[in-house]
Amino acid sequence: MKAFSFAAPRFESEVLELLGETWGQxxxxxxxxxxxxxxxxxIVAPERVVYLGNVAEYRGIEADSAGVRIGAMSTLDDLADSAALAPYAAVTQAIRGxxxxxxxxxxxxxxxxxxxPRCWFFRNGHGLLADRGRLVAEGDNRYHAILGNDGPAKFVHPSRVAPALVALGAQVRLAGPTAEDETILPIEYFFRIPRDESERETMLLPSQVLxxxxxxxxxGVASATYEVRQGAGPDYPLAAAAAALRFDGPYVREARIVLGHAAPMPWRSAAAERAMIGLPVTPETVKAAGEAAVAAATPLASNRYKVQLARVSVERALLMAAGLETGGF
Ligand SMILES: Cc1cc2nc3c(=O)[nH]c(=O)nc-3n(C[C@H](O)[C@H](O)[C@H](O)COP(=O)(O)OP(=O)(O)OC[C@H]3O[C@@H](n4cnc5c(N)ncnc54)[C@H](O)[C@@H]3O)c2cc1C
Structure with a gap:
């Protein structure tokens, strides 16, 4: 590990003063x-590490009629145990996973x-894009992206909770670069697919904090997350999907369907959403939505199997959101 200085500020203004203008600072x-x-x-070697644990305002979960506001330093246990988050089933299911x-x-x-990202090329020092995607395309790509992989980024986004948050229409608050700067952004637009090594997987600047x-x-929105896992231990899913549905009687009035571990960012599927609008949730309609979700998939040499897993994830997330049996385990 490279030597670094350590700072533990207590207030947001101090955090922002300590953050650098470029990654690496x-x-x-x-x-x-x-x-x-x-x-x-x-893999990262900063000159300074800025610890957020002493910033009291970044902890806590507050609920009111407009929704729920969660501090970024809340632990995953805080979220899973919070009564305020219990109605957001897609979130708590993802955390328990x-x-x-x-x-x-x-x-x-x-x-x-x-x-x-957990991409083993990145984790072994070959850069986020692994030689502009060449190492992934020519190497062992069994866990890599099947969607959104036409550019150099071929990793899958690692967050388990992000697909649920995109499906539920969450927003994030970013602070910085100066104490006067505040950005409220739909979380859907917080994530991005980097095009070169100067970019990361989010819109966050080095001088900003979430x-x-x-x-x-x-x-009235019902939601669920379904993951296909290799086993019961702490490991990332092979494929996942989150669905948030609003019903008009038995019919789906609004749908947001997001695939996880399928693309370099949480992947919202407009085609799957369209396939559900105006229809009830049945084994037949969810099958059509699952097929629509992966119709444009471009699997790599060793991850064609993920297309089927992603399709099934969408089907089962929809069934779960509607309170129906998935037929899976
Ligand atoms: C062995 C192992 C197994 C794991 N298995 C799983 C798994 O199965 N499923 C899964 O989903 N996750 C898994 N994880 C990942 C784990 O969930 C995440 O590492 C954890 O949620 C990160 O939270 P943290 O607070 O420890 O982040 P940190 O390690 O402190 O930070 C992670 C990154 O986020 C940045 N960051 C943190 N907070 C902020 C902020 N507020 N604003 C801006 N940037 C910020 C940091 O700079 C850093 O780049 C695993 C991790 C390990 C080590």
Whole structure:
């Protein structure tokens, strides 16, 4: 690990003064479950680490008639245990899927959303885009993207909770670069697919911090997350989907369907959403939505199997959101 200076500010204005203008000058430390490993392996080597744990305003979950506001330093356990979040089933199901007491107790919401990809080319020092995608295209790509992979980014976005938050129409608050700067952004537009090594997987600048997440009031929306996992341990899913549905009687009036671990960002499928509008949730309609979700998939040499898993994830997330049996396990 490269030597670095450590700062533990107490107020947002101090946080912003400590953040650098370019990546490499500083990194934010939340629970540390991802950042510490990245620093030990010298994948990131900041001059300064800015710890957010002493900023009181970044903790806590507040609910009112408009929805729920969550501080970025709230732990995943805080979210899973919160009565305010119980109606947002897609979120709590995704957190429980992490299946690790340690990660849920230590990992924070901000860290979960900003964690870096698990791509083994990136983690082994070949850069986020692994030689403009060449290493992934020619190498072992069994866990890589099947959608949104036409550019150099071929990793899958690692966050488990992000697809649920996109489906539910959450917003994030970003602070910085100066104390006067505040950006409220639909979380859907917070994530992006980087085109070159100067970009990361989110819109966050090195001089900004993600401070809060806002969920709109549930207001009759039913949601669910379904993941296809290799096993029961703390490991990332092979494919996942989150669905948020608003009904008009038995018919779907609004649908937001988001695939996880399928693309370099949480992947909203307009085609799957269109396939559900005006129809009831039945085994036949969800099958059509699942097929629509993966119709444009472009699997790599070793991950064609993920197309089927993504399709099934969409089907089962829809069935679960409607309170129906998935037929799976
Ligand atoms: C062994 C292992 C297994 C794992 N398995 C899973 C799994 O199965 N499923 C899963 O979903 N996750 C898994 N994870 C990832 C884990 O969920 C995340 O590492 C955790 O949620 C990150 O939270 P943290 O607070 O520890 O983040 P940190 O490690 O502190 O930070 C992670 C990244 O986010 C940035 N960051 C953190 N907070 C902010 C903020 N507020 N604003 C801006 N940037 C910020 C940091 O700079 C850093 O780049 C695993 C991690 C490990 C180490």
């Amino acid at each position: 500083s990194e934010i430390l939340a629970g540390g479950t991802d950042l510490v490993g990245l620093m030990r392996q010298m 992490i299946n690790s007491m340690q990660l849920q107790a230590q990992g924070t919401l901000g860290g979960e959303l900003c964690q870096r 401070t809060h997440l806002m969920l709109p009031a549930v207001d």
